[in-house]
Amino acid sequence: MSAPAARRVEPVAEVPISVTVNARAVEAVVPARQLLADFLRDDLRLTGTHVGCEQGICGACTINLDGEPVRSCIMLAAQVDGSSITTVEGLASEGLSPLQQAFKDNHGLQCGFCTPGFLMTLATVDPDEYPGTDGIREAISGNLCRCTGYGGILQAVRTAWNRVEDG
């Protein structure tokens, strides 16, 4: 390829990023290896994003990144430069959102450790893509809960998503 010489990109150990978190603009310099979950929890003190496995499996660390639910434990903070993030702290400007309220009313949480991950998945996806109770199961299948057996969670989502069948 005889294209003009490429812009030289220098790999660095400390990466400047600007990112919007819960509608707030954040500028930071992060270590290249810092996990996004640790950036949110340690640097921004948004400890509602929980860490249960650091390998993408449990879903506790799920956040909304540019409109998609993603795992913050297997992303680098450096990768979110220019993005917009919502965490559980940003779900409601005050009080509880209808989804959160439905979790409360239907006993959708016990220890609550998995809960922010479920909420962020559910608040981010389009309910129409997940019809019926089977759809809800599919939507939350990437989030593990060890306490509830999912009964209360399914009931909460049926309530929040106005689904009356078999519940």
Place this chain on the structure above:
Amino acid sequence: MADAFVLGSRPVYTGTHVTRRQDDALLSGRGAYVADLRRDDMAEIAVVRSTVAHGRIAAIRTAEAAAVAGVIAVITAADLTDVSPYPNFASAYTQTPGTFPLAQDKVRYVGSPVAVVLAENRYIAEDAAELVEVDYEELPAVTSLEDALDPDSPRLFEHWPNNRLLDLQPDDSEAAAILAGNRVLRRRYKMGRHTAMPMETRACMAEVRDGRLHLWCTNQHAHIARTTLSYVLPMAERDIRVVIPYVGGGFGLKQHLYPEDVVASWLALRHGRPVRFVEDRAEHMIAAAHARDHMVDIEAAIADDGRILAMRVQVVQDLGSAEIFPGAWCPALTTAAHMTGPYDIGHCAVSVAAVATNKTPGGSYRGFGVPEAVFALERFIDEIAAEVGVDRLDLRRSMLLQSEDLPYKTASGALLDSGSFAESFEKVVELGEAAHRRAAAQHGTDQQSRVGVGYAVLFEGVSPTHHGASAHWAGHESCSIEVLPDGGVRVASGVTDQGQGTTTFVATLAADALGVPIETVEVELADSDSTPYGLGAFGSRQAVIGGGALLLAAGEVRDKVKRIAAHMLEATEDDLVIEAGRVHVAGSPEPAVTMAAIATRAVIRTMDLPPGMAPGLEATARYEPELMEHVPDERGRINASASYANAAHAAVIRVDLGTGEIEILDYILAHDCGRVINPPIVDGQIWGGIAQGVGGALYEDLRFNDLGQPQTAFMDYLMPSALEMPEVVIKHFESPSPNTPLGMKGVGEGGTVGPAAAIGNALAHALAEFNPQIRETPLSPAVVRAMIPDRGAAT
């Protein structure tokens, strides 16, 4: 039960869905778990763990790690000169592992902590931990319970005569005599190794303030943890405070006081900086307690109609390396205590062995020995029915305890004072058979699959003594109640909350027992500085025993409230009722005095109290159930629990003949935990318990190879997701216990203990044409597929 345990005049919360007080915080990300705590000058640790299953430590080199920028210290067992090994209070009948927080000269499992790096943060601590070099002289590993029973197997502990930590052989002559004169059936059942796997790993943060050690940790017992730390560190108990903030699930795994709790405390004391440990999931897989891993051998004398006349049972539990505190042999004893099930089986002699192997130490996990007993016994009954040619349901009916049999003392010593064994069984049979008919109609023509239904009936001891596990603590719980001058109430109790709703339960009972609005009740749990000594969470005890202590304390306060109110209203105490924070004569709401007015008089305007009455409006009470026994008799019989809940399970499954996969189509459970305090919380406990039971029955499997290397990474540890969990139908029976406060029994474990048995029996039913041997869990697809002949898929 004595009248001491009563709710107030007009209970309004008990038995209803009181929403949980912590939910607002948890739902908006404001609940602080241990890993969410931080201090500006905090340091973090990473643990160097053994990579071999069995070996002598020849050398540990830490210099390179210590030189990494940001590393504060690297320590090994040799540095902990002032630390004592964990105590063993059971030395009269067990061997002593002499567990030390860091490996001293031997390692006995992959994951055993060998050295600890303290650094500015976890990233640096992990960098340095990789640089610690440990030389091992490897020894042959003992990796199965069968090997450990072999007297010639290499010994884990040189000072033990063999690898048996515990070996109890009670007199079985009665059972033996009956076996000798009857048809005998023998079977061996095994339950694999799986564990609690809470979504939050273990964590702790130790901080020294004013010379006292403050430890925030994920342990299930603030006071037991404090006492244990005081033994091990060793340090005056008054100088230690243990606080348990929000905990992301415990399920028994967090009952143990782990080495990292001790080492973090030691480092905080030594270096004067707050020290945090947050276990990562890879560590959790090998260093947090495993569970189950039992073998149950049954020999039974069988009548012509299949009834069990007598049983001789040998329970063997694989303890892993046994280096854990409190010790982990108690599930095997609990298996023994549940071997008769809720059946009229007159003779049952159980011997128990608990053996050490080069695997992660076993510990406690919801169910605690009962799933093992239920799986073995309920599979055995189905096998008897098949062998003798009787109906498996009728065989159960012929042995099940009826209400008129109660109270009944089982051959193992459990006092069943109430229950709905036969009724709950008939209910699930009715629903289970109907569900099976539906499934058969829907899938009957499918050549690729088979459907089946299976049942399990069980009782489970709830509110047990702690003595079985620790040989030290017994079974009481505590509660303090104080009414403040404005009428608000502070309740402090030794119970703890890992998500079960304990806080809500305490508030509910306190509000009803005192007749005040629940919003005016403040609950304080799990801080050893501000709560009275209690034993915390284990064995579904908190409602019964914690509730008992609360009702006793509330009763005292209530009596005094009435005496003061009687004086103020010029009425007699017996005519008074307390409701919504006001006291008035029954039937006439006015005049009334408020709780605030009464409390103000009790603690401020004490000169206005009735003559001779002492100031104050508070009480502290402790409750220890009288019938709970702590030590078995010479035949090994013991009534170790304050109460017994019961349940019946039915599973309708579909088996894919091509892949061996089991799909649960319907799951039905009838449950009896006596008086229900909060229905959705009870249902939540049941659903959650079933999910864990299903996980153990079908999916979860902690495997080791012949070298003792763990084979199951987190990604292979298959906890059910919402797609694997069936909808559950729950039917409630309420048989209040005459021997517990309000007739309550615990609910925490009933869902967990039955699924392996019910699903195993359903599988036997579904695959009856292939005559499968279903005697081990987990029933993974590969295991199930091996039961099906290759042509089976096509026939």
Place this chain on the structure above:
Amino acid sequence: MKPPPFLYCRPRAVDEALAVLAEHGDEARPLAGGQSLVPMLNHRLARPGVLVDIGAITELQRMERRASDWLIGATVTQRRVERHSLEGCELLSLAVPFIGHRQIRARGTVGGSIAHADPAAELPAVALTVDATMVAAGRDGQRAIGASSFFAGPYMNSLADGEILSHVIFPVLPSTTRCSFKEFARRKGDFAVAGVAAAVDITDRVVSKARLTAFAIGSNPVRLPGAEGAIVGRSLDAADLDTAAEAAAAEIEPWDDIHGSPRYRRQIVAALLQRALQEVAP
């Protein structure tokens, strides 16, 4: 489980990325969605000195229907593929939902999955079945690598040092081709214990051409020539399905892990192939 230290950069153009890769040799490694690489970093199973984040390079995000194929850029996310209707590329659409979970697919890329060459991954099996072409970009330009030679063992590909996967070309299959994708995983979203992909051309109610692949059974996905031969010219009746299943079970050399022995994997490949063929049968 924290990553070891490394340097990081985020080039905007392929050339920039290639320059960094060239400069740092085998110390450097591309980072796409990170859904495999970051877990490996957290486990410290990977220790690159330099991570070259190719996530901001727009050239790699193209997704185009061309005359007779689909061009899919290496960093097109699996989620984007899932949402797109890929006419003529049905097998890809059938396979993508089996990849992990929604949250994984939101970040995981087509190129990352293929480059990573996980033996249990779906996309390599699809690529092999439909004869996709992997286009590598290097400092000397681009080169095409056929699916049958791209996968070079478990977690190994045949990209040269300093090359990245630029895009993948999936041929559009004729409307007479029927596809089926079956996998058996312990839970939905887990990596497969074994799986089967089928693209079968049916002419006059008999099989005129068959492309069958098994995956998650060994180092890389494999075509099943024995089973393919067994069904060409057949109408796929019950006996044909049995014969094909037996041939497949006999011709694979499955490996052993905690989820299944070789014998078990043979059994499920046989069962899955029967089901796949049932689905495509005329």
